[in-house]
Amino acid sequence: MALLEVKNIHKSFGAGEVLKGIDLTVEKGDVVSILGASGSGKTTLLRCINFLEKADEGQLLFNGKDYHLLGISKADISAIRRNTGFVFQNYCLFANKTVLQNVTLGLTSARHVPAAEAREKAMDVLTKVGMQDHVDKYPSQLSGGQQQRVAIARALATDPSIIYFDEPTSALDPQLTAEVLEVMRKLADEGMTMIVVTHEIGFAREVSSKVVFMADGVIVEEGKPEEFFVNPKEEKTREFLRLTE
Amino acid sequence: MFNEATLELLISSFPKILEYGLKVTIPLAALAFVLSTVLSVFVAMIQYAQVPVARQICRFYIWIIRGTPLLVQLMVAFYGLPLLGIHSNPFVMAVIVFTINEGAYSAETVRAAMEAVPAGQLEAGYCVGMNYMQIMWHIILPQAFRTAFPSLFNALISMVKDTSLASSITVVEMFTRTKQIAGQSYNYLPLYIEVAIVYLLFCTVLTYVQKRGELSLASYGVRK
Numbered sequence: 001m002a003l004l005e006v007k008n009i010h011k012s013f014g015a016g017e018v019l020k021g022i023d024l025t026v027e028k029g030d031v032v033s034i035l036g037a038s039g040s041g042k043t044t045l046l047r048c049i050n051f052l053e054k055a056d057e058g059q060l061l062f063n064g065k066d067y068h069l070l071g072i073s074k075a076d077i078s079a080i081r082r083n084t085g086f087v088f089q090n091y092c093l094f095a096n097k098t099v100l101q102n103v104t105l106g107l108t109s110a111r112h113v114p115a116a117e118a119r120e121k122a123m124d125v126l127t128k129v130g131m132q133d134h135v136d137k138y139p140s141q142l143s144g145g146q147q148q149r150v151a152i153a154r155a156l157a158t159d160p161s162i163i164y165f166d167e168p169t170s171a172l173d174p175q176l177t178a179e180v181l182e183v184m185r186k187l188a189d190e191g192m193t194m195i196v197v198t199h200e201i202g203f204a205r206e207v208s209s210k211v212v213f214m215a216d217g218v219i220v221e222e223g224k225p226e227e228f229f230v231n232p233k234e235e236k237t238r239e240f241l242r243l244t245e
Numbered sequence: 246m247f248n249e250a251t252l253e254l255l256i257s258s259f260p261k262i263l264e265y266g267l268k269v270t271i272p273l274a275a276l277a278f279v280l281s282t283v284l285s286v287f288v289a290m291i292q293y294a295q296v297p298v299a300r301q302i303c304r305f306y307i308w309i310i311r312g313t314p315l316l317v318q319l320m321v322a323f324y325g326l327p328l329l330g331i332h333s334n335p336f337v338m339a340v341i342v343f344t345i346n347e348g349a350y351s352a353e354t355v356r357a358a359m360e361a362v363p364a365g366q367l368e369a370g371y372c373v374g375m376n377y378m379q380i381m382w383h384i385i386l387p388q389a390f391r392t393a394f395p396s397l398f399n400a401l402i403s404m405v406k407d408t409s410l411a412s413s414i415t416v417v418e419m420f421t422r423t424k425q426i427a428g429q430s431y432n433y434l435p436l437y438i439e440v441a442i443v444y445l446l447f448c449t450v451l452t453y454v455q456k457r458g459e460l461s462l463a464s465y466g467v468r469k
Contacts, residue, residue: 052368078376086372092365096387096465106373109383138465154373 001064003028003193004049004162009058009069011041011048018044019055020217026162026195026210031188033204033225034197036214037240042197043089045214046164049195050086051077063161082110085155085163089170091147093139099126099150100135103157111158118157125153129183145176149183156187163187165196201244205229213237251435258426258436265422266443273336273418274405277343282397284344285351290381292352293359303352310349316410318342323414339411343404351393351400358393359385391462398455402448419443 004026011019018041026032034042048055048069055069062080093102100122107118126132129149139147148168155163165184169177181203188194188207198204204211204225211228213221213236221234232238288306291299310318322342323335362385370380409420417425423440427433 050372052371078374081371082374084372086369088365088369090365092363092369094366094369094384096384096391105383106375109379110374110376140465158374 002026002061003030003063005061006049007059007061009045009048010056011044011053012056018217019048022058022214022217022219024212024219026193028161028193029191030193030210031208032195032210032212033208034195034212034214035199035201035204035240040214041217042214043166046086046166046195046197050081050084050164052086082158083161085158085160087148087151087155087163087165087168089167091139091144091151091171093147093151093154095139098136098138099131099142102139102150103154106154106158121157122153125156126150128156128186129153130179143176144172145179148172148176148180152180152183152187156192162193162195165194165198167197167199169198169200199244201229201241213240215240251432254426254430254432255435255439258423259439261426262419262423262436262440262443265417266419266447269336269416269418270405270408270420271447273339273343273408273411273416274401276340277347278401278404280340280344281347281351281400284348285355286386288348288352289355289359292356293385294377307349307352310346315342315346315407316413318346319410319414335411335414335416338414339408339416343408343411347400347404351397354393354396354400355389358389358396361392362388394459394462395455398451398458402451402455405447405451406444 002025004024006022006024009019009022010017022041022045024032024045034045036042044053047053048058049060051072058069060067060069060072060080063083067076067080093099094105097105100119103122103126104115104118107113107121108115113121123132123135126135129152131146131149131153134142134146134150139150142150152163152168168184169180172180177200181200184194184196184203185207196203196208206225208225211223211225212219213228213234215236221228221232221237228237229241232241288303291303319339319342322338326333326338366384366388367380370384375383408418411418412421412424420440423436427436430436
């Protein structure tokens with residue numbers, strides 16, 4: 001059974017319909033890359049799945065349970081979020097907390113994990129992203145790439161079943177992008193389930209198990225990267241790939 | 246006017262004035278400041294979270310308090326509370342009025358500071374599994390406090406001087422005590438200048454404390 005399945009998500013902002021009925025299935029261990037031009041709705045899709053935006057319609061199947069996106073209870077939202085991680089485009093590290101506190105807070109505060117245990121877990125994941133030597137720094141003292149790696153560690157710390165990445169490298173220069181993608185590649189190799197909204201065609205091609213292309217609020221085409229990139233079926237996809245070459 | 250007798254009066258009155266400053270003016274301002282800050286955080290949070298009904302009540306409270314003079318509020322409390330069966334000493338009454346008055350102004354300061362915290366901080370809190378109150382406590386309020394700190398301290402400095410209005414409801418604070426001494430000696434101006442200097446002294450100390458406070462709160466590593 002799929003780890004996560006969304007059905008028929010609709011979302012409008014005012015008069016503009018941003019998502020026009022999206023269906024998406026993610027198996028355990030999948031790395032799904034969502035491609036598409038700005039304004040195609042890919043970020044909104046991710047935000048709706050984690051309830052940062054309220055969808056107007058749609059269903060979510062997660063860890064074997066069925067939820068209606070509209071009218072879902074606070075308790076259900078919080079239960080789902082406890083099993084997911086989210087990495088933002090602009091990192092959104094807690095500005096008043098050190099690197100270590102950024103990672104432990106979700107454990108000590110939200111899950112009542114004892115401080116020592118949380119610290120151990122935090123050092124584990126910070127080592128995994130190569131940030132173990134910066135634990136006492138504040139976010140403002142780090143480069144963008146370092147902040148994003150801490151954000152990934154923060155998402156990892158709570159052992160989520162899936163991590164959502166919302167354009168994780170869009171705010172970074174090529175060198176910092178490479179260091180963040182390196183970490184994400186490592187996670188993918190370890191079998192972490194991820195949905196990645198990205199403009200990094202290279203990452204989508206080499207790392208993902210499935211590529212989804214969105215335009216104007218609908219999924220135009222999806223498939224395995226080797227088919228998607230080599231033999232795209234839709235004209236819109238071919239045009240998009242030509243532009244990004 | 247400034248003869249030897251005046252000088253003697255100034256010297257002999259100084260400890261008496263200072264005594265009431267330390268015994269009444271500072272405790273009144275400090276108590277009202279701490280209580281009003283707590284009150285303002287509650288009022289600001291209700292508005293920030295857009296709690297229905299409670300939010301309208303908060304707006305009403307702020308409207309009433311900011312729209313009427315502090316002196317009038319003191320008088321209304323002084324003559325009005327006993328009618329409601331609430332009898333308390335003037336000092337306590339003054340603390341209550343100053344708290345409610347300052348709470349309304351500081352609530353706006355704190356609300357603005359909370360709204361200045363980027364929305365991503367709240368979203369990131371949700372995404373690591375924290376609930377609303379946990380995010381407020383660990384993330385939003387600490388960051389807002391840093392922004393609000395200079396304005397809140399401004400309010401405290403204002404309040405130290407405004408406590409002189411408490412004399413109107415029979416609280417014998419530093420200014421009232423000065424008036425008494427001046428009345429006994431018929432030598433007003435030198436004593437009023439003297440008390441002005443003591444207020445200035447208090448506020449100078451507070452300005453220094455504010456500077457130290459800002460440095461120690463500073464910037465989460467931005468500049469140290």
